[in-house]
Amino acid sequence: MSVTQMPLEQPTAAQAPLVAKPRRKLKERLWLVALQILITVLSVTFLVPTLWMISSSLKVSTEVFAHPIVWIPRDPHWANYVTAFTGHLPLASFIWNTVKIVVFAVLGTLLSSSLVAYSFARIDWPGKNFWFGLLLGTMMLPDIVTLVPRFILFRTIGWYDTFYPLIVPYWGAVMALYVFLIRQFFMGIPGELEDAAYIDGASRLRTLTQILMPLSKPVMATVAVFALLQHYNDFLNPLIYLKTMDKFPLAVGVKMFNDFEVQHWEIVFAVSTIMLAPILVLFVFAQRFFVQGITMTGFGGR
Amino acid sequence: MTVLQSAGRLLTGGGPRRDWLTGYLFASPFILGFLIFIAYPMLHSAWLIMFEWDPLREPEFAGFSNILKMLEDPKVNKSLFNSFFYTVIAVPVQLCISFTLALALSQPLWFRDYYRAAFYLPIIVPLVASAVVWQRVFHPEFGILNEALGWFGVDPIRWLFEPQLAKPAFIFMSFWAIGRQMVIFIAGLGNIPESLKEAASLDGANAFGRLRTVVLPLMTPLIFYNMVIATVNSFQTFIPAMIMTEGGPSDATLFVVLNIYRNAFQYGRMGYASTLAWELFLIIVGFTIMQFVISRRWVYYEEGDN
Numbered sequence: 001m002s003v004t005q006m007p008l009e010q011p012t013a014a015q016a017p018l019v020a021k022p023r024r025k026l027k028e029r030l031w032l033v034a035l036q037i038l039i040t041v042l043s044v045t046f047l048v049p050t051l052w053m054i055s056s057s058l059k060v061s062t063e064v065f066a067h068p069i070v071w072i073p074r075d076p077h078w079a080n081y082v083t084a085f086t087g088h089l090p091l092a093s094f095i096w097n098t099v100k101i102v103v104f105a106v107l108g109t110l111l112s113s114s115l116v117a118y119s120f121a122r123i124d125w126p127g128k129n130f131w132f133g134l135l136l137g138t139m140m141l142p143d144i145v146t147l148v149p150r151f152i153l154f155r156t157i158g159w160y161d162t163f164y165p166l167i168v169p170y171w172g173a174v175m176a177l178y179v180f181l182i183r184q185f186f187m188g189i190p191g192e193l194e195d196a197a198y199i200d201g202a203s204r205l206r207t208l209t210q211i212l213m214p215l216s217k218p219v220m221a222t223v224a225v226f227a228l229l230q231h232y233n234d235f236l237n238p239l240i241y242l243k244t245m246d247k248f249p250l251a252v253g254v255k256m257f258n259d260f261e262v263q264h265w266e267i268v269f270a271v272s273t274i275m276l277a278p279i280l281v282l283f284v285f286a287q288r289f290f291v292q293g294i295t296m297t298g299f300g301g302r
Numbered sequence: 303m304t305v306l307q308s309a310g311r312l313l314t315g316g317g318p319r320r321d322w323l324t325g326y327l328f329a330s331p332f333i334l335g336f337l338i339f340i341a342y343p344m345l346h347s348a349w350l351i352m353f354e355w356d357p358l359r360e361p362e363f364a365g366f367s368n369i370l371k372m373l374e375d376p377k378v379n380k381s382l383f384n385s386f387f388y389t390v391i392a393v394p395v396q397l398c399i400s401f402t403l404a405l406a407l408s409q410p411l412w413f414r415d416y417y418r419a420a421f422y423l424p425i426i427v428p429l430v431a432s433a434v435v436w437q438r439v440f441h442p443e444f445g446i447l448n449e450a451l452g453w454f455g456v457d458p459i460r461w462l463f464e465p466q467l468a469k470p471a472f473i474f475m476s477f478w479a480i481g482r483q484m485v486i487f488i489a490g491l492g493n494i495p496e497s498l499k500e501a502a503s504l505d506g507a508n509a510f511g512r513l514r515t516v517v518l519p520l521m522t523p524l525i526f527y528n529m530v531i532a533t534v535n536s537f538q539t540f541i542p543a544m545i546m547t548e549g550g551p552s553d554a555t556l557f558v559v560l561n562i563y564r565n566a567f568q569y570g571r572m573g574y575a576s577t578l579a580w581e582l583f584l585i586i587v588g589f590t591i592m593q594f595v596i597s598r599r600w601v602y603y604e605e606g607d608n
Binding site: 032035036038039040042044046047048049050052053064065069112115116118119120124125126127128131134135138140141142145146147148149150151152153155169171173174179204232233235236240251252254255257258265268269272273275276279283287290291294295 | 321322324325326327328329330331332333334335336338339340342343344346347350357403406407409410411412413416417419420421422423424426427428429430431432434435436437438439443444446449478482485486489534538540541544545559562563566567572575576579580582583586590
């Protein structure tokens with residue numbers, strides 16, 4: 001598992017230019033100009049699919065299917081968004097379901113991962129190394145192996161077509177990566193603070209919630225952002241556990257729109273844009289944690 | 303929570319550092335979660351290999367018939383071929399693109415933050431939304447890819463409707479989402495000590511020489527790391543195939559996970575699906591071990607690292 005730990009030592013940003021010399025030769029400067037132009041074109045190309053999605057969500061039907069392509073709608077047709085909500089697919093329910101699932105799953109992830117991380121970082125208990133090894137071992141385990149029996153398990157206990165299979169497992173700290181990240185962070189916090197608290201009569205749970213967790217905001221935020229993206233984007237689990245359309249989250253809802261609104265690309269684009277919007281806002285405000293998380297773990301983003 | 307609170311109260315007054323009960327209590331979410339949601343399902347799924355099970359009926363003992371069937375099932379072979387083809391071509395090219403981009407964005411350019419955000423943006427687009435959009439990007443008549451190719455006089459191509467072109471289209475789409483790898487490479491490049499590069503320059507190395515003798519060797523651990531992650535992820539491609547092509551045309555995008563999903567939840571063959579899932583698991587493990595073994599030949603670890 002050393003491979004997963006490795007990037008932990010990498011600082012986040014790369015500010016140092018690869019070629020840093022006080023005076024640049026002409027040849028080198030020409031080369032940089034060429035590179036600048038190339039990268040500009042390429043970066044715009046990378047943006048095009050997303051921008052096309054957003055602009056098409058504001059087109060009228062005839063503009064979507066026009067030749068040559070209409071890149072910017074002449075008159076933004078905001079009514080598409082209204083239509084998306086008032087059509088026969090329950091978009092508002094999709095959104096509300098997503099909120100419920102994501103909030104409870106992320107909350108469970110944060111609480112359970114912190115507790116478990118604390119036991120690995122601060123308490124000396126027999127069997128600790130064994131369980132920590134197991135935890136690391138599950139990190140690379142593909143979900144797909146346990147998909148069928150988990151489905152059978154949840155159906156047997158009557159959780160089919162409920163949100164429980166999408167929430168409850170995450171209260172069991174099954175995401176080893178998050179536990180590991182939080183543990184690493186706890187290990188870096190000096191124990192003296194807690195010793196002082198113990199002398200004052202604080203319990204372990206209190207030192208965790210009132211000393212360690214507040215000091216661990218960066219890693220908590222990173223884990224929260226990742227867990228949020230994971231559950232927001234989760235498609236396979238809701239697809240197999242939910243049957244009633246009114247219970248679908250947005251990820252499955254977008255597929256519903258894609259399947260049922262075949263003639264109305266602008267509506268499908270509008271719903272996709274609605275799904276992207278909160279993540280985009282989150283990204284603008286929490287960009288640091290996205291990048292931090294990726295350089296720490298190599299995972300995440302979606 | 304009440305159990306934990308009472309455990310906390312027991313300890314008030316500064317408990318001993320070595321502590322059986324508290325240790326297990328704090329670790330209990332993982333211990334229970336592991337036993338219930340990971341260990342038990344894994345054992346159960348291994349046991350299911352021996353059974354024929356339509357969830358509407360009782361499981362029937364099937365011996366090794368699932369394994370024998372798997373070995374000669376044309377759909378299974380097709381899905382394995384598809385996933386291998388996709389992974390083996392997509393991953394190396396992804397690594398080349400993301401590494402080159404990271405190198406470029408480490409040069410003293412203007413607007414580096416903007417570029418980084420632009421290349422990173424595709425990663426935050428939810429996979430379902432990006433699948434829905436790319437399905438239309440590839441549309442023969444109204445898609446922007448054919449429109450752009452048309453500017454260069456290329457006739458419309460039926461990307462997702464041609465068995466020979468569907469997988470290449472998927473591979474092309476995967477290049478759009480290399481932001482994560484790029485971010486990791488950029489961080490790594492920023493970590494390379496200036497002194498090493500200067501030393502190489504003093505030895506007469508030009509930019510390309512520095513790249514080959516200093517930068518690339520120091521980056522091999524991250525290249526390896528990105529490669530392992532990308533391989534594992536590529537083998538499990540599901541959402542685009544499910545949304546854009548439903549495995550078609552002529553099973554050209556029937557990837558392994560989609561085939562497992564169909565067997566389990568559309569054809570009701572739980573035992574067979576478990577068998578296929580184990581096969582995929584063993585392939586991924588095998589591939590990863592192989593990569594680690596080969597990595598000893600080309601990945602450079604500094605002395606005293608780890």
